Amino acid sequence: MSKAIIKIESLTIGYDDVTVLKDISFQVRQGEIFIILGGSGCGKSTLLNHIIGLHSPQSGHIFIHSKDLTTADTAQRREILESFGVAFQGGALFGSMTLLDNVMLPLTEHTALPHSAVEWIARQKLALVGLAGFESKMPAQLSGGMQKRAALARAMALDPDILFLDEPSAGLDPVTAAHLDELILQLSQTLGITFVIVTHELQSIFSLAGRAIMLDKETQGIIAEGNPNDMKNDRSNPAVWRFFNRTAATETV
Amino acid sequence: MDATHDNPTVPACRVTDDNAEHTCFVLSGDLTGRTIGPLWKQCAHSLKHSRAKKITLDTVKIGVCDGAGIGLISYLLHTAQKRGKTTNITGLRSELKELLNRFEKTPTQLEPTTVSLNAVETIGKQVLEFLQDIYEQIAFGAAVLITALKLAFKPQAFRWKDFFKIAEYAGVRAVGIVSLLGLLFGLIMAFSSAMPLKQFGVEIYVADLVALALVRVLGPFVTAVIVAGRTGSAFAAEIGTMKVNHEIDALEVMNLDPIAFLVVPRVWATTLMTPLLSIAANLLGLVGAALVILSLGYPLVTYNAHVQTILSIPDVLVGLFKALVYGGLIGIVGCLRGLQTKIGAGAVGISTTRAVVTSIILLVIAEGIFSVLLYFLEI
Structure with a gap:
């Protein structure tokens, strides 16, 4: 078994005095596709925002490459932040820049590559996500799915070994979503990138078929962990069963 | 790897x-x-x-x-x-x-080249855009007036709650800043005009000069500039953000006219609040001038007598009427620029800037028209 690249230890998170998730622990192993699932409002995105260091947890520790993000000083923090890329749910592309400039930004700021190289690599990243020919478009001129793919290209600009994706295939048509899943699988296999994906798209969950944890709103913790295909057939937990089999909650449960 | x-x-x-x-x-x-x-x-x-x-x-x-x-x-x-x-x-x-x-x-394709314009074409394009913009301002102003008239006949459709909320923000909360600037303006005007008048020994006429200029021209104008910067820009930013978030589209598909729903309450708020604010600016400006007169050694009674002689009711009314028009212009321009917002976060900033710039230009033009008109009408 490969070593743990992200370690979450007894983490309690929330906003102000509201606790969203209580005392959760899990590990993400090097090179795997790790999926965080759960229904709307269970704290998936909140958890992601804490792991990528946007918010401080109420208690607990987050280790990325065995460095503790919760206690890191400014220099360590920068080092940790540079080791991963994030594609946000809405894309979060800079609206005043073209797609190419968006992808070139991290490359020009963090590497010593000549301009022609930066542009070449940025074009390739865009081509990789199927956006060749859209380099000079502004983000606002693109569809939601294209913005998501462009955000993925920007997150990959520096070839980080961890990529965090927030709802990558939400709002995409099935064909585009399948392409994106295939791309994720291929990147994971060829480059050994570790993916941490927040999603509730069943199709993607099964085709990516990594390891998953499922969060629950009521218990404020992890209610299932393992391979999604096994989770689907597990009838022991009604909440997990309902999620995977698209069954509405009933009063008796 | x-x-x-x-x-x-x-x-x-x-x-x-x-x-x-x-x-x-x-x-x-x-x-x-x-x-x-x-x-x-x-x-x-x-x-x-x-x-x-x-x-x-x-x-x-x-x-x-x-x-x-x-x-x-x-x-x-x-x-x-x-x-x-x-x-x-x-x-x-x-x-x-x-x-x-x-x-x-996936070979990297060549970009379609953007067409570059020569100098003549650029000038032509800009002139056309300028004329188009003027047309839009007039058309929009007319649409607002017509909608406001229609709403006057069915007041139950008017958004009273929004109107009072906006009027409070645009009016009541601006009293402090308008009063302060009015006071300082009165002080500065009185002080700088006292210098030359002192050479002729007639510095008491500072009272006449300041009172007339303040009440007829500068009080309303300064107030309007503050309202444009404070409220007009806020209208453009708020409506612009709504436009970017497709909230305007949502209003339209719900069969709610954005002009009746958003614009008319705002325009009424600025139209009615600007004259009230300019009363505050006028009063505090006169106080400022009084301070200078007092420091020059004249009693307050003399100052009061001069102000009362030179100012007539029409002077005050002219000033308030100007403020009324300015307020309407600011409201209309702020809302128009908000509705003209294009896509993206940067567009809201551009709209806000355009709202303030256009408002101030229109204020100056209106002031010019008023001056000429009042001269010929001998008011």
């Missing part, structure tokens, strides 16, 4: 077998985005000066290779092919080959 690679080796490129027929680039070391900057320049330079017909890339000695490394390989292949050379690649690991194929499958 060996992920537990702890001793990164420096990337390098050795050119071997360099002759007219064949050049071989031997790439070695870890090719990652953070390290291959100098190597990229070196390779590109070597390739540029190579006359060989055939280029071979030996990739056997490559260690860790990320997307940037693949980028370098594909860049070299692509550039060589563009120069009419045949290319050959040896020793590429299978996983890297797969990645390279992925890049090669």
